[in-house]
Amino acid sequence: MAPAVSTLIKPEAGAEWSGEGVSMNEVLAALKDIRTKFALAETQETELPHPRNCIMTLIAVASSDQEERRAQRAVRAIGNHHPAQVIVVRDQPGPRTGKMDATITTDIMRPQSSCAMQCEVITLRVQGSMGDHLSGLIDPLLQSGVPNYLWWVGTPAFGKKELDDTLKICDALLVDSARFDAPYRSFLDLTKLATHSHQRLGVADLAWARLEPWRENVAQFFSPADRQPFLKGITDIGVDYSGEGRGNRVAAAQLIGWLSSALGWKLQKAAAGTGGIVVAHFGADGWRPVQVAFRSMPKTHLAQGEISAIRIEGGAGGRTFKLTVMRDPERARTVRPEVGAGGYSPLHNAGGEDDAGLEIAQRKVEWHRDVLDENAEQLHHTATGDLPGENTPQRPAVFVRERRGQDNARVLLTLIEIGEGAPLRHIQQVDPEDEATLLLDLLSHGTQDKVFGRSLAAAAELMAAI
Amino acid sequence: MTAVAAPNPLAEGLHDYRVGEPCIMVIFGATGDLSGRKLLPALYNLAKQRLLPAGFAVVGAAIDDLTDDAFRKHASEKIAEFSRTQPIDQRVLDAFLSGCFYNKVDFGKLDDFKALQRRLGELDTTRHVSGNRMFYCATPPPTYETIVEQLKAAGMATGTGFHRIVVEKPFGSDLKSARELTEILQRVFHEDSVYRIDHYLGKETVQNIMAFRFANAIFEPVWNSNFIDSVQITVAEEIGVEGRGAYYDKAGALRDIVQNHALQLVALVAMEPPLAFEANAVRDEKVKVLRAIRSITDEQVARATVRGQYAKGWVLGQQVGAYRDEQHVAQGSLTETFAVLRLEIDNWRWANVPFYIRAGKRMPKRVTEIRIQFKRPPHMTFGPEATQELDPNAITLRIQPEEGISLRFGAKVPSAGLRIRSVTMDFQYMTAFLVETPEAYERLLLDCMIGDPTLFTRADEVEAAWRLIDPIEAAWRDDRPPLATYPSGTWGPPAADKLLQQDGREWHRP
Numbered sequence: 015m016a017p018a019v020s021t022l023i024k025p026e027a028g029a030e031w032s033g034e035g036v037s038m039n040e041v042l043a044a045l046k047d048i049r050t051k052f053a054l055a056e057t058q059e060t061e062l063p064h065p066r067n068c069i070m071t072l073i074a075v076a077s078s079d080q081e082e083r084r085a086q087r088a089v090r091a092i093g094n095h096h097p098a099q100v101i102v103v104r105d106q107p108g109p110r111t112g113k114m115d116a117t118i119t120t121d122i123m124r125p126q127s128s129c130a131m132q133c134e135v136i137t138l139r140v141q142g143s144m145g146d147h148l149s150g151l152i153d154p155l156l157q158s159g160v161p162n163y164l165w166w167v168g169t170p171a172f173g174k175k176e177l178d179d180t181l182k183i184c185d186a187l188l189v190d191s192a193r194f195d196a197p198y199r200s201f202l203d204l205t206k207l208a209t210h211s212h213q214r215l216g217v218a219d220l221a222w223a224r225l226e227p228w229r230e231n232v233a234q235f236f237s238p239a240d241r242q243p244f245l246k247g248i249t250d251i252g253v254d255y256s257g258e259g260r261g262n263r264v265a266a267a268q269l270i271g272w273l274s275s276a277l278g279w280k281l282q283k284a285a286a287g288t289g290g291i292v293v294a295h296f297g298a299d300g301w302r303p304v305q306v307a308f309r310s311m312p313k314t315h316l317a318q319g320e321i322s323a324i325r326i327e328g329g330a331g332g333r334t335f336k337l338t339v340m341r342d343p344e345r346a347r348t349v350r351p352e353v354g355a356g357g358y359s360p361l362h363n364a365g366g367e368d369d370a371g372l373e374i375a376q377r378k379v380e381w382h383r384d385v386l387d388e389n390a391e392q393l394h395h396t397a398t399g400d401l402p403g404e405n406t407p408q409r410p411a412v413f414v415r416e417r418r419g420q421d422n423a424r425v426l427l428t429l430i431e432i433g434e435g436a437p438l439r440h441i442q443q444v445d446p447e448d449e450a451t452l453l454l455d456l457l458s459h460g461t462q463d464k465v466f467g468r469s470l471a472a473a474a475e476l477m478a479a480i
Numbered sequence: 481m482t483a484v485a486a487p488n489p490l491a492e493g494l495h496d497y498r499v500g501e502p503c504i505m506v507i508f509g510a511t512g513d514l515s516g517r518k519l520l521p522a523l524y525n526l527a528k529q530r531l532l533p534a535g536f537a538v539v540g541a542a543i544d545d546l547t548d549d550a551f552r553k554h555a556s557e558k559i560a561e562f563s564r565t566q567p568i569d570q571r572v573l574d575a576f577l578s579g580c581f582y583n584k585v586d587f588g589k590l591d592d593f594k595a596l597q598r599r600l601g602e603l604d605t606t607r608h609v610s611g612n613r614m615f616y617c618a619t620p621p622p623t624y625e626t627i628v629e630q631l632k633a634a635g636m637a638t639g640t641g642f643h644r645i646v647v648e649k650p651f652g653s654d655l656k657s658a659r660e661l662t663e664i665l666q667r668v669f670h671e672d673s674v675y676r677i678d679h680y681l682g683k684e685t686v687q688n689i690m691a692f693r694f695a696n697a698i699f700e701p702v703w704n705s706n707f708i709d710s711v712q713i714t715v716a717e718e719i720g721v722e723g724r725g726a727y728y729d730k731a732g733a734l735r736d737i738v739q740n741h742a743l744q745l746v747a748l749v750a751m752e753p754p755l756a757f758e759a760n761a762v763r764d765e766k767v768k769v770l771r772a773i774r775s776i777t778d779e780q781v782a783r784a785t786v787r788g789q790y791a792k793g794w795v796l797g798q799q800v801g802a803y804r805d806e807q808h809v810a811q812g813s814l815t816e817t818f819a820v821l822r823l824e825i826d827n828w829r830w831a832n833v834p835f836y837i838r839a840g841k842r843m844p845k846r847v848t849e850i851r852i853q854f855k856r857p858p859h860m861t862f863g864p865e866a867t868q869e870l871d872p873n874a875i876t877l878r879i880q881p882e883e884g885i886s887l888r889f890g891a892k893v894p895s896a897g898l899r900i901r902s903v904t905m906d907f908q909y910m911t912a913f914l915v916e917t918p919e920a921y922e923r924l925l926l927d928c929m930i931g932d933p934t935l936f937t938r939a940d941e942v943e944a945a946w947r948l949i950d951p952i953e954a955a956w957r958d959d960r961p962p963l964a965t966y967p968s969g970t971w972g973p974p975a976a977d978k979l980l981q982q983d984g985r986e987w988h989r990p
Contacts, residue, residue: 234534
C-alpha cells in the first residue's frame with residue numbers, strides 16, 4: 015500500500031563535531047559528550063534526563079561521493095521522522111591506514127507534549143585497509159536492544175570478508191538491485207546470499223518495494239470470488255520493461271518469479287523469440303500451460319529496468335479475461351480522435367488542434383458512435399441481411415485522446431476486460447520515487463519477508479534460463 | 481448468495497493488503513455534513529493509498545436535486561477542505577470522482593429507490609461489480625427505519641453479492657429504543673450485515689489496547705486484581721457543544737460519551753483474551769465484560785456517580801461562556817456536560833478493582849487516556865524516607881492526542897544516599913512506527929467493504945451498555961445526585977475529587 019503522508023516535526027539542528035585523522039576512541043568520546051550535553055540541556059529542573067528513545071541503528075555504506083550524498087539525504091529524512099542513530103561509512107581506497115575523518119551531526123525533534131529526541135548521524139570516512147574491517151568500526155557505535163540495518167548503497171561486496179563480517183553484527187541487509195553494477199551477476203549473488211545467510215538475517219530490496227503497486231493490482235483483480243477461477247485459466251502474460259539486455263530484466267523476472275512461486279508454476283523452458291522478445295514457458299499440475307513474454311520497450315520517463323506494463327490473459331468457465339496494468343500509459347498521438355471498428359472519425363472535423371477543438375470532435379464522434387450503437391441491429395440487418403438478433407454486431411470502440419501530464423510517469427492505469435463487456439479503466443498514482451520513502455516502507459514492514467525470498471529464488475532461476 | 485472467496489495466493493506478503501471486492505457504496509444523506517467532512521475525504525484517502533478496488537463506485541443519494549457532475553463538484557470541494565492529506569492529488573481525485581454518481585432520493589418515495597436500484601444495476605455491468613452493496617446511512621437516526629423499509633420494498637437488500645448497511649451512533653437513546661432500532665434493522669438485514677459505526681473503535685490506539693495486552697507476555701500476568709489497584713479512564717474535551725446544543729441538551733455526557741466510547745474502553749481493558757482477533761470472538765468477550773459490570777442501584781447512584789455542568793470560565797487562554805448560554809440549549813437545562821462513574825466488574829479477574837470513568841466538556845485540554853494504577857509493593861524495603869517521592873507503578877495508555885504508552889516505575893536517584901523516585905518510560909506512536917496512522921473512518925469504511933465487523937458494535941453490546949446506563953440516567957433525571965457546576969477549564973466539580981478521596985485515591989492529572 016502507498017505509505018500515508020506523514021506529519022513531520024520540524025527538526026532543529028543540534029550539536030555538531032568533526033575531526034580529521036581521528037581514531038575511533040575520539041569519535042566515541044565526542045558522541046558521549048554530545049549525548050550528555052543534550053540530556054542535561056533537555057532536563058527540566060525537577061527531572062532526570064529522559065531515557066534515549068532510539069528505535070534502530072541504520073548503517074549506510076557508500077563507496078563514492080554520489081552514493082554518500084544519497085545516503086546522507088535518505089538517512090536524514092528517516093531520522094527526521096524517527097529517533098534513529100545513523101552511521102554513514104564512506105569506504106574509499108587510499109594509502110592512509112588506521113585513521114579516518116569523522117563528523118557527527120544531530121537533529122533534535124520536539125513533539126508537542128513529550129520529551130525531545132535526538133537523531134544522530136555519524137559519518138566515518140575511512141581509507142585503505144581500515145575499510146576491510148568495517149564491523150570493527152561499526153560495532154562500538156551500535157545501541158543495545160534495537161535492530162541494526164545495513165544499507166549497502168551501491169553494489170554490496172558480495173563474497174568479501176568486509177560484507178560477511180558486517181552482516182554478522184546486523185539484523186538485515188538492505189540493497190537496491192535496480193542500482194547494481196553488473197546487475198545480472200549481482201542479482202544472482204544477492205539470491206545466493208539471501209539463500210545461504212544465517213536465518214536471523216533479513217534481506218530486503220528496494221527494487222522489490224517498487225513492485226508493490228504491480229503486485230497489488232494483479233492480486234486485486236483475482237480477489238473477488240467469481241474471478242478466482244481465472245487464476246487457473248491464465249495462458250498468456252506479457253511484461254514490458256525499459257532498457258535492453260538481460261540486466262534490465264531483473265525487475266520483470268522478480269514480478270514473474272513472484273507470480274510463479276505464489277501459484278506453484280514450474281519453469282519448463284525459456285528461449286529468445288522474435289523481435290528481441292524472450293519467452294518463458296511454465297506449467298503445473300492441473301493448470302494450463304502459461305507463456306510469459308518479456309519485451310523491452312523504450313520509455314523516456316522510466317529508469318532502465320523499470321516495468322512499464324503487464325498483461326495477463328486467459329479464460330475460465332466460458333469467460334475470457336484480460337488484465338492490463340500500465341505505468342506511464344501511452345496516449346493516442348494523432349491529431350484527430352481515433353475511432354475503432356466503425357472507422358467514422360474522418361466524418362468529423364477535429365475543429366483545430368487545441369484541446370477544445372479535440373474535445374468537440376471527440377464529442378461528435380461519441381455521439382455518432384452512440385447513434386450507431388443504438389441502431390446497431392437494424393444497421394447490421396441492412397448491411398448483412400441477417401435477421402435482427404441473429405448475430406450480435408460488435409460495439410464500435412472509441413479511443414479517447416487524453417492530455418498527457420508532465421508527471422504521467424506516476425500514473426498506473428489498469429484495464430479490466432471480462433467477456434464481451436467494455437474495458438473498465440482504473441487510474442491510480444504511484445508515489446514519487448524517493449529512496450527514503452522506499453527504505454521506510456521496507457523498515458516499517460520488517461525485513462523477514464518469505465514471499466520476497468521465494469520470489470527471489472524463482473526470479474534467479476528464470477534469469478539464469480533467459 | 482455471496483460467493484465465499486478462498487484466500488488469494490497472490491495477496492500473501494502484501495503489506496496491509498486489505499482490499500475488498502468491487503462494490504457500490506450508496507451514501508444516504510450524501511450532501512450532508514458527515515458525508516462531506518468524513519466519508520468522502522476518507523474515501524479519497526483510501527483511493528490515494530490504492531485501497532479501493534477497480535470498479536468501486538459511490539452513489540450519493542439525498543433530497544437535493546443534483547446531477548452527477550454537480551455531486552462530483554460538491555465532493556471535490558469537501559475533499560479539498562477536509563482531507564487529512566494535503567495538498568490534494570488532482571489525478572487521484574479525478575479518478576475517484578469518475579466513480580461518483582448521484583441520484584436524487586426522497587426517502588419517502590419508493591419510486592426514487594426503484595430508480596436508484598436501476599442505476600445500481602447499470603453500474604454493476606459497466607464497473608464489473610457483482611451486485612455488492614454498502615448502504616451508508618449518513619442521516620439522522622429517525623430516518624433509518626424509512627430507508628431500511630424502502631430498500632426492502634425496492635428489492636435492494638437482496639440479490640447476488642453482499643448487502644451491508646452502516647448506521648451511525650447513537651444507537652438508540654435507551655435500552656428500549658436501542659432494541660427497537662435493532663429490530664428495524666434486522667427486519668431487512670441479518671445482524672452480520674449490520675455495521676454500527678462508532679468511529680472511536682477505528683482509532684489505531686484503541687485497537688492497540690488489545691495488541692498491548694494480548695501480544696505481550698509480560699503484562700497479562702499482572703493484569704488482574706492481585707496487582708492492579710484501580711483503573712482511571714478520562715475522556716476530556718476542551719470544546720463546548722459547538723453548535724450541537726439541540727442534540728446535546730437531550731443526550732448529555734452520559735449518553736454521548738460514556739455509554740459508547742468510555743464503556744468500549746472499559747471493555748477493551750477488562751476483557752478476557754479472545755480466541756482470535758476475529759469479529760465474534762472479540763465481541764463475545766467485550767459483551768461478557770459489559771454484562772459483568774455491577775449495575776449501579778438507585779441507592780448507590782449518589783455515592784458512585786457525579787454529574788456536572790460547565791459554567792463560564794477560561795479554556796486555553798480564552799474566556800468561554802456557560803453551557804446554559806450555548807445556542808439551542810434550554811435556559812434552565814439540567815443536562816450534564818461532565819460525568820463520573822465508579823464501576824465494579826464482578827468477575828474473578830477484576831474483583832474489588834474500581835474503574836473510574838471521567839468524561840466531560842470544557843476541560844483544560846483534550847485528552848483521552850487509560851491509567852492502570854498498580855498496587856504498592858507488599859513491603860517497602862527502602863523505608864519511607866527513601867521512597868517518599870515514589871508513586872505506585874502505573875501504565876498509561878494514551879489514546880489522544882499524543883498516542884502512546886508510558887510506564888512509571890521507581891529508580892534510584894544518582895547520589896551517595898539512597899533516594900528512589902518515579903521515572904517514566906515513554907513510547908510514542910508517532911515516532912516509533914514508520915508510517916502515519918490512518919483516520920478512523922478510513923479504517924472502518926475499509927473494514928466494511930472487506931466484511932470485517934470486528935471494530936463495529938454488535939446489537940448485544942449496545943444493549944448491555946444501555947442496561948447499565950438506564951438506571952443512572954433515571955436517577956439523574958430525578959436530580960440524584962444534584963447537578964453541580966464547574967468553571968470551564970477545570971477538571972470538573974469538587975464532587976469528582978471527593979468520589980475518589982472517599983476510596984483513598986485521587987485523579988491522575990493527564
